[in-house]
Amino acid sequence: MPMFRPPPIAPSEITPQSVFLDRRRFMQGAAALGALGAGGGSALAAPAALAAPRNAAFSVDAEPTPKKLVTGYNNYYEFGTGKYDPAASADQMKTRPWTIEVGGEVEKPQTIDIEALLKMQLQERVYRFRCVEAWSMVVPWVGLEFNQLAKMVGPTSKAKYVKFTTAMQPETMPGLRVPVLDWPYVEGLRIDEAMHPLTLLTLGVYGEILPNQNGAPVRIIVPWKYGFKSVKSIVKIEFVEQQPGTAWNKAAANEYGFYSNVNPNVDHPRWTQKRERALPALFASRQTEIFNGYGDQVASLYAGMDLKSNF
Amino acid sequence: MANAALADKPAARRGAPKPARGPDWVRWSKPVVLLAGLIPVARLVYGVFGNPDLLGANPAETIEHTTGDWCLYFLLITLSVTPLRRLTGWNWLIKFRRMLGLFAFFYGFIHLMAYLGFDMVFDAEAIVKDIWKRPFVTVGFAALLLMTPLAITSTRGWVLRLGGPRWARLHQLIYVVATLGVLHYWWLVKRDLTWPIIFAAMLAILLGWRVYMKVRKRPSARRAAA
Numbered sequence: 001m002p003m004f005r006p007p008p009i010a011p012s013e014i015t016p017q018s019v020f021l022d023r024r025r026f027m028q029g030a031a032a033l034g035a036l037g038a039g040g041g042s043a044l045a046a047p048a049a050l051a052a053p054r055n056a057a058f059s060v061d062a063e064p065t066p067k068k069l070v071t072g073y074n075n076y077y078e079f080g081t082g083k084y085d086p087a088a089s090a091d092q093m094k095t096r097p098w099t100i101e102v103g104g105e106v107e108k109p110q111t112i113d114i115e116a117l118l119k120m121q122l123q124e125r126v127y128r129f130r131c132v133e134a135w136s137m138v139v140p141w142v143g144l145e146f147n148q149l150a151k152m153v154g155p156t157s158k159a160k161y162v163k164f165t166t167a168m169q170p171e172t173m174p175g176l177r178v179p180v181l182d183w184p185y186v187e188g189l190r191i192d193e194a195m196h197p198l199t200l201l202t203l204g205v206y207g208e209i210l211p212n213q214n215g216a217p218v219r220i221i222v223p224w225k226y227g228f229k230s231v232k233s234i235v236k237i238e239f240v241e242q243q244p245g246t247a248w249n250k251a252a253a254n255e256y257g258f259y260s261n262v263n264p265n266v267d268h269p270r271w272t273q274k275r276e277r278a279l280p281a282l283f284a285s286r287q288t289e290i291f292n293g294y295g296d297q298v299a300s301l302y303a304g305m306d307l308k309s310n311f
Numbered sequence: 312m313a314n315a316a317l318a319d320k321p322a323a324r325r326g327a328p329k330p331a332r333g334p335d336w337v338r339w340s341k342p343v344v345l346l347a348g349l350i351p352v353a354r355l356v357y358g359v360f361g362n363p364d365l366l367g368a369n370p371a372e373t374i375e376h377t378t379g380d381w382c383l384y385f386l387l388i389t390l391s392v393t394p395l396r397r398l399t400g401w402n403w404l405i406k407f408r409r410m411l412g413l414f415a416f417f418y419g420f421i422h423l424m425a426y427l428g429f430d431m432v433f434d435a436e437a438i439v440k441d442i443w444k445r446p447f448v449t450v451g452f453a454a455l456l457l458m459t460p461l462a463i464t465s466t467r468g469w470v471l472r473l474g475g476p477r478w479a480r481l482h483q484l485i486y487v488v489a490t491l492g493v494l495h496y497w498w499l500v501k502r503d504l505t506w507p508i509i510f511a512a513m514l515a516i517l518l519g520w521r522v523y524m525k526v527r528k529r530p531s532a533r534r535a536a537a
Binding site: 069077267272277279280282 | 359363367368369370371372374428429430431432437440441444445447498499501502503
C-alpha cells in the first residue's frame with residue numbers, strides 16, 4: 001500500500017525569512033494600530049482619543065473654532081499649497097513607527113519614541129492660532145511643555161537655538177515634488193523661546209491624537225508667533241549654537257523673519273497684519289493683538305529689542 | 312465689451328457698426344449663456360445664505376478667489392472672441408462678446424467689493440493705504456477702474472456717440488486690464504505660481520496673436536501701396 005507522501009515543497013514556495021519577519025512586523029504594527037484605534041494610519045477609522053485635563057491657567061477664555069475647520073483648512077505644503085490639500089491628501093502619511101532624534105549641544109543625545117511621549121503627563125491648552133495670512137482660530141491642543149523634553153536631554157550652555165526638522169516622506173507627500181520650499185521644512189526658535197512654558201510639544205487636538213494633516217504625530221505650537229513657526233511632524237530636534245536657516249525665511253527673507261512674532265504694527269509686505277479673520281467669519285474684523293495676546297507672558301523675552309527690524 | 316475687432320471692420324469705420332448676422336439659435340442661446348455665467352455667483356450666494364459648508368472653512372476667501380478667477384476667465388474668453396472668429400469664420404461669436412466682457416466686469420466688481428468689505432471692513436483710511444502700499448492691490452484696483460468705462464460704454468448708444476474707431480480705441484484698454492489682472496494674481500500668490508503662469512501664457516497667446524496679425528499686415532500693406 002503506497003504511503004501518502006506529501007508533495008515536495010519547491011524552494012520558490014518557501015517564504016523567505018525576511019518576508020516572514022516582515023509579515024510578523026506588519027501584524028504587530030496592525031495590532032498596535034488597532035490598539036490606537038488605527039488613528040495613526042487610515043482616515044476611515046475613528047481617531048484615537050487622547051484626553052487630557054485642561055490647564056485653565058494656560059488657556060484662553062474663548063470658544064474653540066469648529067473642529068471641522070481646524071482639521072480641514074490649514075497650510076502643510078508637503079501635501080500641496082492649497083489649504084484644503086492637507087486634509088485631502090495626508091491620509092497616506094506613515095506615522096508609526098516614529099522617533100524623534102534629539103541631539104546637538106546636549107548632555108544626553110537620544111532618540112525618543114513617540115509612544116514614550118504619549119505616556120507622559122499630557123494637558124490640554126486652548127490657544128489662539130494666528131496665521132501669517134491674517135486668519136485665526138482658537139484651538140484646544142493636547143501636549144506637554146517643550147522644556148520637559150529639553151530636560152530629558154540636558155541642553156549645554158552652548159545651546160542658543162533649537163532647530164526643528166519635519167519628516168520627508170516622498171511617497172506620501174506629493175508636495176515634496178515641487179520645490180516651493182527648500183525641503184525638508186526647518187524652523188527654529190531661540191532657546192529661551194523654546195523653553196518658555198507656552199511652547200507646547202503637541203500630540204493631540206480636540207481630545208484626539210493629531211490628524212496627519214495637522215502635523216501628526218508630534219509638532220510644536222508657539223502661540224505668540226505666526227503659524228508657520230509651529231513645525232509639524234517633527235523627526236529631528238537639534239540644540240545649536242548658531243541661528244538656523246528656516247524654510248520660509250530662506251524662501252522670502254523680506255516677508256518672513258526669523259522671529260515672526262504676531263505683531264499688528266508690522267505689516268506683511270503684501271497685506272496688513274492689523275486685523276484678522278477669526279474663521280469662519282466673513283469679515284476680518286478682529287483686531288490682531290501684539291504677541292497674539294500673549295504679551296504679558298512673552299514680551300519680556302524681547303525687552304529692548306526693535307520688533308520692527310527683528311520682525 | 313467689444314474691442315479692437317470692430318476697428319478692423321470697414322463697417323465700424325463708417326460709424327454705425329452693422330450687427331453681425333448670426334444663425335437663429337444665436338438669439339435664443341443668449342439667455343442660456345447669461346444664465347450659465349451667473350452660476351458661479353449663484354453658488355456663492357447660496358453658500359452664504361443657504362449652505363455655509365459649500366464655501367469651506369474660509370468663506371470670504373472662497374468668494375474672493377472665485378470671483379477673481381471668473382473675472383480672469385471672462386477676460387480671457389472675451390479676448391478669445393476675435394482670434395476665434397478669424398480662425399473659424401464664426402462671425403456670430405461677436406454677438407456674445409459684450410455679455411462676456413460685462414461678466415468680467417461683474418465678477419471683478421464683486422471681487423473688489425468683497426475685498427473692501429470682508430478684508431478691509433470698509434475702513435477708508437486702511438483701504439487707501441492698502442491700495443497705495445501694496446503693488447498687487449494697486450494693479451488690481453487699477454484694472455477694475457480701467458474696466459469701468461468699458462462697461463459703461465458697452466451699449467450701442469455709446470458706440471454711436473463715440474464713433475466706431477474712437478470706441479474701439481477706448482476698448483483696447485481690455486489689453487491693459489487683462490495684463491494688470493494677471494499681474495495682480497502673479498504678485499499675490501505666496502509661492503506656487505502654477506496658475507498665474509497658466510493665465511499669463513494664455514494671455515500671451517491671445518495678445519501675441521494680435522501683434523502677429525498687425526505685424527503680418529504691415530509689410531503687405533506697404534507693398535500694396537508701393
